[in-house]
Amino acid sequence: MASQEIEALTQALARLPGLGPRSARRAVLHLMKRRESALTPLLRALEKVNENLSVCAICGNVDTTDPCGVCADPRRDARLLCVVEEVSDLWALDRSRLFPGKFHVLGGRLSALEGVRPEDLNIAGLVSRVAAGGVDEVVLAMNATLEGQTTAHYLAERLESYPVRLTQLAHGLPVGGELDYLDEGTLAQALRARRPVA
Amino acid sequence: MASQEIEALTQALARLPGLGPRSARRAVLHLMKRRESALTPLLRALEKVNENLSVCAICGNVDTTDPCGVCADPRRDARLLCVVEEVSDLWALDRSRLFPGKFHVLGGRLSALEGVRPEDLNIAGLVSRVAAGGVDEVVLAMNATLEGQTTAHYLAERLESYPVRLTQLAHGLPVGGELDYLDEGTLAQALRARRPVA
Ligand SMILES: [Zn+2]
Ligand SMILES: [Zn+2]
Numbered sequence: 001m002a003s004q005e006i007e008a009l010t011q012a013l014a015r016l017p018g019l020g021p022r023s024a025r026r027a028v029l030h031l032m033k034r035r036e037s038a039l040t041p042l043l044r045a046l047e048k049v050n051e052n053l054s055v056c057a058i059c060g061n062v063d064t065t066d067p068c069g070v071c072a073d074p075r076r077d078a079r080l081l082c083v084v085e086e087v088s089d090l091w092a093l094d095r096s097r098l099f100p101g102k103f104h105v106l107g108g109r110l111s112a113l114e115g116v117r118p119e120d121l122n123i124a125g126l127v128s129r130v131a132a133g134g135v136d137e138v139v140l141a142m143n144a145t146l147e148g149q150t151t152a153h154y155l156a157e158r159l160e161s162y163p164v165r166l167t168q169l170a171h172g173l174p175v176g177g178e179l180d181y182l183d184e185g186t187l188a189q190a191l192r193a194r195r196p197v198a
Numbered sequence: 199m200a201s202q203e204i205e206a207l208t209q210a211l212a213r214l215p216g217l218g219p220r221s222a223r224r225a226v227l228h229l230m231k232r233r234e235s236a237l238t239p240l241l242r243a244l245e246k247v248n249e250n251l252s253v254c255a256i257c258g259n260v261d262t263t264d265p266c267g268v269c270a271d272p273r274r275d276a277r278l279l280c281v282v283e284e285v286s287d288l289w290a291l292d293r294s295r296l297f298p299g300k301f302h303v304l305g306g307r308l309s310a311l312e313g314v315r316p317e318d319l320n321i322a323g324l325v326s327r328v329a330a331g332g333v334d335e336v337v338l339a340m341n342a343t344l345e346g347q348t349t350a351h352y353l354a355e356r357l358e359s360y361p362v363r364l365t366q367l368a369h370g371l372p373v374g375g376e377l378d379y380l381d382e383g384t385l386a387q388a389l390r391a392r393r394p395v396a
Contacts, residue, residue: 002289003262005250009243015236016217016225023216029286030215031244032251032260038213039251043244045207046229050241052203053230062230064201088227091200 006032058129060105060122062087070094070103077101079136083126083155085109085143088180093141096184098191101139104129109142109151121151123158130162137165139194143178144169156197166197204230256327258303258320260285268292268301275299277334281324281353283307283341286378291339294382296389299337302327307340307349316352324353328360335363337392341376342367354395364395 002010006028014024031039052064061068070076070090080101084090090103106121130138140155142148156166170193179187200208204226212222229237250262259266268274268288278299282288288301304319328336338353340346354364368391377385 002292003250003267005243005246005262009240009247012236012240012243016240017228018221018224019214019216025289026216026286027214028247029260029289032247033285035248035251038210039244039248042207042210042214043241043248045203045210046237046241046244048203049207049226049230050233050237052201053233053237062227064203069201087231088224091223091227094200 059090059103060087060107060125061090061103078134080139081129081135081137082139082141084141084179085148085151086180089141089143092180092182093187096187098184098188099139101137106151109145109147110154111147118154118158123155126155127158130159130164135164137167139191140166140168140197141179142168145178152197167194168197169194257288257301258285258305258323259288259301276332278337279327279333279335280337280339282339282377283346283349284378287339287341287376290378290380291385294385296382296386297337299335304349307343307345308352309345316356319349321353321356325356328357328362333362335365337389338364338366338395339377340366343376350395365392366395367392 009031010021010024010028013019013027014021016024019027031042049064053062054064054066055062056066056068056071058067058071061070063069065072077100080099081104082093082099082101083104083106084093085106085108087105090105093099093103104122104126106123106126108116108121110116110118110121129135138159140152142152152168159166169190207229208219208222208226211217211225212219214222217225229240247262251260252262252264253260254264254266254269256265256269259268261267263270275298278297279302280291280297280299281302281304282291283304283306285303288303291297291301302320302324304321304324306314306319308314308316308319327333336357338350340350350366357364367388
C-alpha cells in the first residue's frame with residue numbers, strides 16, 4: 001500500500017550492504033518522520049557526493065576530487081607505494097593511519113575461476129608508476145586468499161626488473177581473511193612485520 | 199582522510215536505524231563504486247519522497263500524498279477505525295493486509311514518566327472523526343506495554359459516550375512487545391481474536 005515513491009526508496013536502500021527489506025522500511029520511516037534532521041541532510045550529502053564523484057586517474061581510488069585526497073596529500077611519502085585489490089582495502093588502510101605512503105588500486109584480483117586476467121586489472125598503471133621512478137618500495141597488500149597471493153606473485157614478477165624493494169604484508173593475517181574486515185591491531189602488526197617478497 | 203563530502207554522507211547514513219559507522223562506510227563505498235546502479239537511483243528516490251512528503255491531515259500517516267494512500271483508498275471500510283501509537287504500527291498492520299479498515303495515528307502514548315499528556319497526542323482528531331459519525335468500531339491497537347494499555351483505557355473513556363464498538367487486540371501478544379516487531383501470524387491472531395474493551 002506504500003506509494004510508488006516510498007516503495008522505490010525502500011528498494012534503493014534495501015540494496016545497500018548491511019540493510020535488508022525490513023531495515024530499509026524502518027530507515028524510510030525514520031527519514032520521513034524526520035525530514036529536517038535526517039531526510040534533507042542525507043539528500044544534500046548524496047547530491048554533493050554524486051556531483052563530485054570521480055575515480056582517481058593516478059591510483060584508482062574513488063573520491064570527490066581527482067586526483068584523490070590521498071594522491072594530492074603532499075605529506076605522504078611518494079617513495080612508498082601500497083598496492084591493494086579494492087578501494088575498500090585502500091580505505092581500511094587509510095583509516096588506520098598506519099601507512100604513510102601512497103596507494104594503487106588494482107580493481108580486483110587474478111582469478112582463473114572468474115576469468116579475471118592481468119589485463120582486466122589496473123596493472124599497466126602500476127607498472128607505469130613504478131617505471132616512472134621515485135618509488136623505493138612497493139608493498140603488495142593483497143588479501144591472504146589464494147587468489148590474492150597469486151596476484152601478488154604475478155605482480156612481483158612483473159616488477160622484478162625495476163629497482164624497487166617488493167614487500168608483502170606479514171603473515172599473521174587470518175587465512176582467508178580480507179583486509180577490509182580486519183581490526184587495526186592486526187593491520188598494524190602486519191604492516192610493521194612486512195617482509196621482502198621471497 | 200575521506201573528503202568532507204564523503205564524511206558527511208557517511209554520518210548521514212550512520213544515523214539511520216540498523217546502520218552504524220562501519221556499515222555506513224561500506225554503504226558509501228558501495229554507492230560510490232556503483233554510481234549509475236546504486237547512487238543515482240537512491241538519490242532520485244530520496245528527491246521524490248522529499249518533494250512529496252506530507253503528514254496526512256486525516257490520520258497522521260506519513261506518505262507522499264495528503265490524504266495518504268490508506269485514507270484515499272475507497273476499498274477500505276471507513277466504518278472500521280484502527281488507532282495506533284505510531285506511524286510504524288500503521289505500516290506494520292497495513293503491510294500485513296489483515297485489517298480492511300482505516301487508521302488513526304496518535305503520535306505516541308500517554309506517559310507520566312516522559313510527561314506525555316493527552317493534549318500531546320492526536321486524540322482530539324480521533325474524537326472528531328468518531329463524533330462525525332460513520333464509524334462502527336474503533337480498534338484500540340496500542341502496544342502491549344503499561345503505557346500502551348493506559349493509553350487504551352484513557353481512549354476508551356474518552357469515546358464511551360459515542361455509539362461505537364470499542365475493541366482491543368487480543369492478548370497473546372508477547373508482554374512488553376511492540377506491534378512493529380511482531381510477525382504477521384501473531385498480528386493475524388491478535389486481530390482475529392480482538393475483543394470488546396471491558
Ligand atoms: Zn589517487
Ligand atoms: Zn491518512
